[in-house]
Amino acid sequence: MSTPVIEARGLSKRYGPAIAVDALDLTVMKGEVFGLLGPNGAGKTTTILLLLGLTEPTEGSVKVLGRDPLREPLVVKSRVGYLPDAVGFYDHMSAWENLAYTARLAGLEQQDATRRIAAALERVRLPHVAQKRVSTFSRGMRQRLGIADLLVKGCELAILDEPTSGLDPQSTQELLELIGTLAREGMTIVLSSHLLSMVQSVCSRVALFHQGKVGLVGKVSELAGKVLGGSYVIELEAEGCDVPAVARTVEGVSQASRLSNGAVRVDARSDVRGALAAAIVAAGGELKRLSMDRSSLDEVYVRYFEQVDHAA
Amino acid sequence: MRREGSPFKGLSVVAFKEAADHMASPRMHLVMLLVILTAIGSIYGAIGQIKETVGQDPFLFLRLFTTARDPLPSFMAFLGFLLPLIGIALGFDAVNGEYSRRTMSRILSQPIYRDALLAGKFLGALMVIAICLVTLWLMISGMGILLLGLPPSGEEVLRSFAFLLTSLVYSGVWLAASMLFSTLFRAPATSALAALTLWLVLTLFWGMLAPLAAGAFVPIDPFDPSTAVHQAEIAHALARLSPSTLFGEVTLALLNPATRALGIIFYSQLQGAVMGAPLPFGQSAILIWPQLASLIAGMLVVYTIAYLSFQRQEIRA
Known part of the structure; x- marks a missing residue:
């Protein structure tokens, strides 16, 4: 090597x-x-x-x-x-x-x-x-x-x-x-x-x-850190509670919003998946899905070119 | 900058692969079928004509090539017309075909230089043409022996072999030309059309254009007979720019041993000459040497231009 x-x-x-x-x-x-x-x-x-x-x-x-x-x-x-x-x-x-x-x-x-x-x-x-x-x-x-x-x-x-x-x-x-x-x-x-x-x-x-x-x-993970500035994007689906409101109370979450398909997008400064799940369950919600797929190269890619284009 | 490694590495591999490809390609089969059919037709006509003629001829075997019987032209004339077609058929998609098949960058990423690819393609096609011409030649000799009962003499074999070699060089000129077009144009259809256009212009129209052009450049002064000679010489020089003129002159001198000069000759220069007496092979060879050398030079020059344009090309997919 x-x-x-x-x-x-x-x-x-x-x-x-x-x-x-x-x-x-x-x-x-x-x-x-x-x-x-x-x-x-x-x-x-x-x-x-x-x-x-x-x-x-x-x-x-x-x-x-x-x-x-x-x-x-x-x-x-x-x-x-x-x-x-x-x-x-x-x-x-x-x-x-x-x-x-x-x-x-x-x-x-x-x-x-x-x-x-x-x-x-x-x-x-x-x-x-x-x-x-x-x-x-x-x-x-x-x-x-x-x-x-x-x-x-x-x-x-x-x-x-x-x-x-x-x-x-x-x-x-x-x-x-x-x-x-x-x-x-x-x-x-x-x-x-x-x-x-x-x-x-x-x-x-x-x-x-x-x-x-x-x-x-x-490395792919390093790039994510560099471009996204340590931001994590989590997508979750849950029922039985006001998910964005609950999500915003979790430590480290900077933003939470509902997407058009009913899922909720949460922007966080660290990997808060565990805390998020716990908060939703504690609020009486029923967690259906929780994923962090898109905090990947896709995001890095799109963000990077956005940044470059803005700089230009 | 000096590059390391031999430019000939892989040359024979490419050449043999190309030759095998051509041998198996339907395109080549069609062209050869055309050539063989015209050969059989014209030789058959020539044999009929020879049988009807009463008289002695020390070079009866060579008459097979040169005798024409209406409505068919002689084999020599046919070959002069069709040899370029063979060259064009084998070369028009040599380089751009590799691009359109998307094989170019893969082949060039093998440990060979571009030189080997182009030279290999050229030699491979030339090899195939040589094989076809030898076959044709043997076929004609066989027909002559069978139908006339006449074996060729040593001198006749020598002359017809020289004719074979000239034919090879002549089709080599056209092969090089069509390969040049295949590097210049990206679409094989365009390069084929360009080569065919050049072929028509040089074999059909050039002979008519040369005297016209000479007449325009050097008009004849009616009070000065030397201007007429001058114009004829200019016309002749212009006509010789076409390889088909050169090929015609070489074959004429080779297959008709009585040919003494190619071009204008004054009556005074023929004093003492026995008209119709054949020249020995060596003398005929001296006579055709400039033409043959020009054909070889033409082939090399055109190939070199193709080589340069290929070397400068960007290899993208």
């Missing part, structure tokens, strides 16, 4: 007057699952291309696995796997042939490649369609085949660009589980997304992108 896998210093990329990435500083440690989070057009994909050496930075430097991807692109690319946004395969070739092609490009021996491809297809649960043309594959299967591609290469660092975009919930869940397993086996993973829930469920650290800049970097 100590060696840095990615080190970017003052990385910038300009297309004419338009700034895609603006003086980016980023450090990703070995074994991390790092999330690049931001709205579309915030510079996530450009950052990824800069990391891979597929595009040249206007300014700044980047080191991937201790090497410069511009000077030693082949070494870097042989150790780093990239799963692009909406990955494409050669439709007229079978899944196996597609993997075999990238294995040959990666310079693997025939026998080694055969073994790895079989194992990788097994891992992503596609062995039954190995000989089928990729044109018959669904989006989720293609995405899993993309992961198999990374496994065949045996990369140390996997960069996934929007891996779950356009997937149905079940495929998303499967893919996230797969990513989680890979991370536990020691692969460092960088993934970009605008989906907060997915980033929250797999990432150990997150960088929040905004207009080519990294606004915030840190």
Whole structure:
């Protein structure tokens, strides 16, 4: 957990007057699952291309696995796997042939490649369609085949660009589980997304992108503290008492209001769920639901961009 | 900045994959069907024509390529027309096809340079064209031997092989051109249309445009006969800008050994020449050398432009 896998210093990329990435500083440690989070057009994909050496930075430097991807692109690319946004395969070739092609490009021996491809297809649960043309594959299967591609290469660092975009919930869940397993086996993973829930469920650290800049970097819980200023949002449903009034009497609650769906939203300075429940029961209320789901990355995200937009 | 690692890494992998793709693609099958059908038709016509002709010809085998029988043109003329089409068919979606399939960034994230991808595609397609041309050549030789009962002589084999090589280079020019369009235009349909337009202009209309342009640039002075020569020379030089003119001249000199000069020649220069006497292969080779070299140079220049534009391209998905 100590060696840095990615080190970017003052990385910038300009297309004419338009700034895609603006003086980016980023450090990703070995074994991390790092999330690049931001709205579309915030510079996530450009950052990824800069990391891979597929595009040249206007300014700044980047080191991937201790090497410069511009000077030693082949070494870097042989150790780093990239799963692009909406990955494409050669439709007229079978899944196996597609993997075999990238294995040959990666310079693997025939026998080694055969073994790895079989194992990788097994891992992503596609062995039954190995000989089928990729044109018959669904989006989720293609995405899993993309992961198999990374496994065949045996990369140390996997960069996934929007891996779950356009997937149905079940495929998303499967893919996230797969990513989680890979991370536990020691692969460092960088993934970009605008989906907060997915980033929250797999990432150990997150960088929040905004207009080519990294606004915030840190663990999801730390970010919540930084942006929300230690505020907690609790939603509860109860019957039999005036819930907002009761909630306001609890120590640490700053605000309580009824939402349109009948639930009550409580803003607090600390985690007051226990006290809140006790107060409602003591007031003779019947507690139906009490949750703190939204004091999560979603909130951080929305609040952060609100703050940035206000500042601008 | 110096980059490390060989630009040729992965070249053969890409080339063989591309060749295998082309071999299996319905597009290639269609084009080859067209070429083989026209070949059979024109050779069959040529054989009929040769059988009817009474007279001696030391290069009867080469007549297979050059003899035309109404309404079919000769095989040589057909090939001059269709070879560009093969090149275009194999190259027009080389680069933009990778983008539209969204495979480009995945392939380039493998440990290869962009050089290997483009060069591999070019060599792969060239390999397929070479295989097809050799097949065609063997087929024609077989037809000639079977239907005329005449084996080709050593010199004829040499000349027809040189013709084969020229055909390969000529279609290579068009392959490079269509690959250039495939890097310039993002939609494969646009690049195919652009290549086909260029093909029509250079093979059909260029021959008509060149004299017109020469007439406009260097008008003939009726009191000075040398201006007429000058204009003809200019027209000829302009016509040679088209690879199809160069290809026509090379094949003419190769397959018709009696060809002594490509271009304007004065009567005084022919003094002492035995008209209709064939040149040895070496002399014909000297005659075609500038044309052949220009074709090779054209192929390399167009490929280089495609290479430069591909290297400068942003790889986004």
